[in-house]
Amino acid sequence: MSPRRSTDPEAATFTERARRRQLIECTIDLISTRGYPATSLSAIAERAGVSKAAVLYHFTSKDNLTRAALTQVMAEFSAYVRERVERAPDPLAALLAYVRAMIGYQRDNRRHVRVITEMLLDDGGGTRLKNPGSHDTHDRWQSLAALLADGQRAGVLREFDTRTVALAIGGAIDGVIGHWLVHPDLDLDAAAAELETFTLNAVAPRD
Structure with missing residues (x-):
């Protein structure tokens, strides 16, 4: 009888946790270089140097593994x-x-950007994870809206609908990164400075 995988991550052995991390890293590498469709369980197993059965021992499907990645x-x-x-x-x-960090992280972690793009958007403009809008992912707009609300309460920002402005700023960031992925000669440091100015103009009190 084959060993049973624990359903409790806290109960996993050190070796099991290390193998899971390895499989996730291999998945990130493959999605970022080959794309989501070409990242099969067989390809992940080959990259990790294990059998497909070993991959399925830790993650019961490609969907579970790519979601973990x-x-x-x-x-x-x-x-x-x-x-x-x-x-x-x-x-x-x-x-x-926030604006600088959003640009800076993606500049320095291009393969992560590829994973996010591949996992959230398909060629038809839909989403692989049925989560509409890349800026909504993992409550991004809510976090930015909370920052905007803090500024309003402190009296340093004008009154506006925080969700709308958060989506606008997030969309501008996504647009710059999307262009950079296709045109890597774009100066992201200069773009970040422009986005800071854009953000200030959008939220500053008006005379």
Whole structure:
């Protein structure tokens, strides 16, 4: 009888946890280089140097494994942005730190950007995970809207609908990154500075 995989991640052995991390990293590599459709369980197993059965022991389907890969990518992305926002001295600085961190992380982690793009968007403009709008992923717009609301309460931002403005700023960031993926010669540092100006103009009090 083959060994049974524990359904409790906390009960997994050190070796099992290490193997899961390896399979997730191989999945990230393959999605970012070959695309989602070409990232089969067989390809992941070959990259990891294990059997397909070993992959299925840890993740019962491609969907479960690729979701785990996306979850890891988004967790690392979110932690990076949150750390920089939380270090900001005031609500306005926190908002600008958010914009810079969103661009900076994606600039330095191109393969993660590819995973997010491949996992969330298909060629027809739909979503592989049935989650409409890349900016809505993992409550992105809600987090940005909360920063905007903090600025309003502090009196440094004008009154506006925070969801609408959060979606607009997020869409601008996504648009810049999408262009950079196709045209890597785009200066993302200069683009980040322009997006800061764009954000300030969108939220600053009006005379």
